[in-house]
Amino acid sequence: MKKLRLYNKKTVFTVITVLILTISTVSYTLSLLTEANQQVSQSITNFSRGTYDILIRPPQAHTELEKQLNIVENNYLGIGDGGMTMEDWEKVKKHPQVEIAAPVASIGLFTARERTFMLEKDPLDAKYYEVEYATSDGVNTYLNNDSSFVYDFGVSLAPFNVYPSSLEVDESYVGDYVASFTFPVSYHQVVAVDPREEGKLTGYDLTPLLEENLLDTYEYEDGKYSIPIMSLADVSVPVSIKLTIDDLAEPTEEELDTWMDAFIEGNPMLTLIEHRDVYHQVVEKHISGKRLQREKVVELTPDMNHSPFKQALLFLDENDQLKLEDRENDEIALGGAFQMNSQRIGYRLSPVVYQIDDEQKLSVNQIGVDEVYNAPIYRKIEEVEFYQIDDSGRPLNNEDYVGFIENGTFSIKENTETLASTPLGIYGSEQPYMASDSKALLHPSAVPGSFITTPAHGLVSIEHAERIKGEAPIDAIRVKVAGITVYNDEAESLIKQLAEEWRDEGFTVDIVAGASLQELPVEVEGLGKVMQSFTTLGAADTVVSSWNAMQLALTILYVLVVLTFVIYTFFNLLSDRLKDEQLLERLGWSKKTIDRLRYREWSLILGLPIFIVLMGFILFGRWSNEWLPFFISIVISVVYLLLFFLIDRMDKKVLHVVTKQRNSITLQNIRFYRNNILASVVQLFLTTFLTCFLPFFLLQNVSQATKTRLGSFIHGEIEGLFVVIIILLYVLSLVTVYQTLSRVWTLRIPEIKLFSILGWEKKTIRAYFLKEVFVWAGLAILTGWIVSVVVMSLVIEITVLSFAVGILGALLILFITWLGSIYTLKRVQSKGGDKLANRAS
Amino acid sequence: MKKVSKVLVGILLFGSLFFGISQIEANAAVETNMTPTQFTKKTYEYQTITIGTNVGGRAEFRFNKGDGSATKTKLGSYSVSFREYWTKSDIYNYWGRVISENYGPGPTRYGKATIRIQ
Numbered sequence: 001m002k003k004l005r006l007y008n009k010k011t012v013f014t015v016i017t018v019l020i021l022t023i024s025t026v027s028y029t030l031s032l033l034t035e036a037n038q039q040v041s042q043s044i045t046n047f048s049r050g051t052y053d054i055l056i057r058p059p060q061a062h063t064e065l066e067k068q069l070n071i072v073e074n075n076y077l078g079i080g081d082g083g084m085t086m087e088d089w090e091k092v093k094k095h096p097q098v099e100i101a102a103p104v105a106s107i108g109l110f111t112a113r114e115r116t117f118m119l120e121k122d123p124l125d126a127k128y129y130e131v132e133y134a135t136s137d138g139v140n141t142y143l144n145n146d147s148s149f150v151y152d153f154g155v156s157l158a159p160f161n162v163y164p165s166s167l168e169v170d171e172s173y174v175g176d177y178v179a180s181f182t183f184p185v186s187y188h189q190v191v192a193v194d195p196r197e198e199g200k201l202t203g204y205d206l207t208p209l210l211e212e213n214l215l216d217t218y219e220y221e222d223g224k225y226s227i228p229i230m231s232l233a234d235v236s237v238p239v240s241i242k243l244t245i246d247d248l249a250e251p252t253e254e255e256l257d258t259w260m261d262a263f264i265e266g267n268p269m270l271t272l273i274e275h276r277d278v279y280h281q282v283v284e285k286h287i288s289g290k291r292l293q294r295e296k297v298v299e300l301t302p303d304m305n306h307s308p309f310k311q312a313l314l315f316l317d318e319n320d321q322l323k324l325e326d327r328e329n330d331e332i333a334l335g336g337a338f339q340m341n342s343q344r345i346g347y348r349l350s351p352v353v354y355q356i357d358d359e360q361k362l363s364v365n366q367i368g369v370d371e372v373y374n375a376p377i378y379r380k381i382e383e384v385e386f387y388q389i390d391d392s393g394r395p396l397n398n399e400d401y402v403g404f405i406e407n408g409t410f411s412i413k414e415n416t417e418t419l420a421s422t423p424l425g426i427y428g429s430e431q432p433y434m435a436s437d438s439k440a441l442l443h444p445s446a447v448p449g450s451f452i453t454t455p456a457h458g459l460v461s462i463e464h465a466e467r468i469k470g471e472a473p474i475d476a477i478r479v480k481v482a483g484i485t486v487y488n489d490e491a492e493s494l495i496k497q498l499a500e501e502w503r504d505e506g507f508t509v510d511i512v513a514g515a516s517l518q519e520l521p522v523e524v525e526g527l528g529k530v531m532q533s534f535t536t537l538g539a540a541d542t543v544v545s546s547w548n549a550m551q552l553a554l555t556i557l558y559v560l561v562v563l564t565f566v567i568y569t570f571f572n573l574l575s576d577r578l579k580d581e582q583l584l585e586r587l588g589w590s591k592k593t594i595d596r597l598r599y600r601e602w603s604l605i606l607g608l609p610i611f612i613v614l615m616g617f618i619l620f621g622r623w624s625n626e627w628l629p630f631f632i633s634i635v636i637s638v639v640y641l642l643l644f645f646l647i648d649r650m651d652k653k654v655l656h657v658v659t660k661q662r663n664s665i666t667l668q669n670i671r672f673y674r675n676n677i678l679a680s681v682v683q684l685f686l687t688t689f690l691t692c693f694l695p696f697f698l699l700q701n702v703s704q705a706t707k708t709r710l711g712s713f714i715h716g717e718i719e720g721l722f723v724v725i726i727i728l729l730y731v732l733s734l735v736t737v738y739q740t741l742s743r744v745w746t747l748r749i750p751e752i753k754l755f756s757i758l759g760w761e762k763k764t765i766r767a768y769f770l771k772e773v774f775v776w777a778g779l780a781i782l783t784g785w786i787v788s789v790v791v792m793s794l795v796i797e798i799t800v801l802s803f804a805v806g807i808l809g810a811l812l813i814l815f816i817t818w819l820g821s822i823y824t825l826k827r828v829q830s831k832g833g834d835k836l837a838n839r840a841s
Numbered sequence: 842m843k844k845v846s847k848v849l850v851g852i853l854l855f856g857s858l859f860f861g862i863s864q865i866e867a868n869a870a871v872e873t874n875m876t877p878t879q880f881t882k883k884t885y886e887y888q889t890i891t892i893g894t895n896v897g898g899r900a901e902f903r904f905n906k907g908d909g910s911a912t913k914t915k916l917g918s919y920s921v922s923f924r925e926y927w928t929k930s931d932i933y934n935y936w937g938r939v940i941s942e943n944y945g946p947g948p949t950r951y952g953k954a955t956i957r958i959q
Contacts, residue, residue, distance in 0.1 A: 160924045334915070337914070392907045
């Protein structure tokens, strides 16, 4: 004998399938959410802490940019007037909760050794040389005003028959077999650090800065008083040289006599220095005509190995390439000239003054023009004489001498993978670029005063800072707090406590854990819109709050949608069998037997999906060692079981009470079927809210967080998950609405039949029922839209776009519901109504 | 026998000391010669100064006028000449130096230039 079933097989199969889908997707999605949360926490732990936690600066160190926008420019620690002493640093370093205390002292802008580049020349040959210098900021090229030339007629007629364009050119020109010219100077930022602490902070080996007794015969007293410097290997010197070489006709003795007669007292050098105009007139009138116009032009640029503080002499190789002398590899300059006091004069830069307008847009004004290159100057520069010399060029006091011996290089390119490496303040490798062309990278020209604050191009040991900069040379101390392994609330609280301690001592203290880069457009006078990197403080906080808000919003919506769906399904299934159970009761079945029958059927409907899902997740757990979905599915299964028992108890009490007809037929019908449409109303409300609110909420949060590189990284990792969840939300909601409509129309088949028998047209019947849908669905959607607008106005900024798109979204949902209504109604009509109508006719 | 041994030891000791010292002297024996070491000239009047050394091989010869201007260098062997003038009347301590590629730097030699107004 067959067992009695009140549900048909199709229903059982469909419900089991739907429950398998909901239990598994909810469990997996929730586990994904938890996993994503862990992933974000992990990302923040890994990347937001950066390499140090606290930045200590002298009192009143905050710039306007920091005060107003809470950002600092890239490499902001490369500039500074000091303010903290070596004792201050020692005290911080000795604090028991300090792991690393790495000081930074901006020393100033220095040029490398002033020296020449040379090309070999036959002493007997007569040659003309012209040298034009240029510098570039990456976009514009600036030409040096002075073009230098030398007429060198060799030694065949006179022992020194050379006519330079200026005394400076003459002082660099060796002559004989060496044609040498000044290599143009360029200024580079030098920063003092403590090699040991900095090494711990960055991982760079800076011990070469501690080496003593370095021998360099190009330095004063062979380098006895010089300072080891490490040069940044990733930048080259921003200069170029155009060298023109021409042959000269050899003058006759008579011509030579005529020239000498034209020079004052027959002395070219005297005429050049004391009567410059006369000299140039003589050169122009008598000598320049000797050029044979067989000129060769060579464009020279420093090679990639020419880092800012490479100080060797330069020469042109056989391929006319500019090379640094390297005697170990037999690359040799035959001669030249060099200056031992090249680092006597340096520049101290003031910070760039950013103009911040009402819309918080940044601009930088030009404050001057360089006289030599006509290049723009954007910030105040102060020329500093670091030591004094006597007439012969010797320092008045040997201990004051400042000269650098390059002792190795360091590279910042290799550390770019560390997302938060830049806030170190002196190693930012991000180059600004033109907003109109991201490939047009900008860098400072050879002229001091650029609006770009470069990374440190030279590092020296902090022990020299006092001597060069004075008693309080330190601009900042970067502190890494001891004993922190994970960046969590406890760590944050310890960092805050330490920060407060140093703040109480009068220092400017910032917690930089979590700082990350963001790019902002800056309007630079004379150049245009430039995209420049700035460092935000507290990026980790932004990312965490943005992620938490999104997680919360999605979780609440998702749980509501799923619960509504499940409750609705259970409610329908239990209601459907109520009539049958009443019939069985009338037939004499005991209540106990009826209940047993129900539980038996439900044990299959609910038990099978739970069993399948649990087995599935056990297999998944064994395969992937990921057990969270399994545990969550147990919880979800228990919730489903509880819901079943709750609805089972409730269902019997639900009675459709027919009230007096006081309203229109439409409202009466809606009221009558309220229990059937309630779930759809809830789903439509949630879907509308989701459509109108969530995209803008997400956009705002994500855009806020993705301004920083850290935020972009984290959001880039979890965006896929959002897409999955949002699709599930829509699918479940729309299925609920579809089911509701199907069920309501099925319930109302007698009505449809009746209208058909009465001769109503299909259209009229459809319009009658659709009117009801428009009322309840419209109200649900309208409420969802209103609530989304209210919440949006409280949580985020409402724009015309978000408002308009919200309305469009709501209308779209109404339209989809309307389409669904027509479709389901047609199906029901074709199943029942039409046949009956035909039969009646 | 004992006497022979002592003499042998003595010879060996002397030899090792002699050759050892010779080696040291060879490293430290880069001499810098400069001529003239003293002269008087008028402003803008050229003077040739020759810097020489006692060691062979390639060497860098340096010359500084002692007026704060750049130091000039020329690569050469044994001696190199620099032809210079001074622009202001004064007494200048010019200097020359040799840095031998094989034997290292030699001492700095100073000279005195008395420059008078033309």
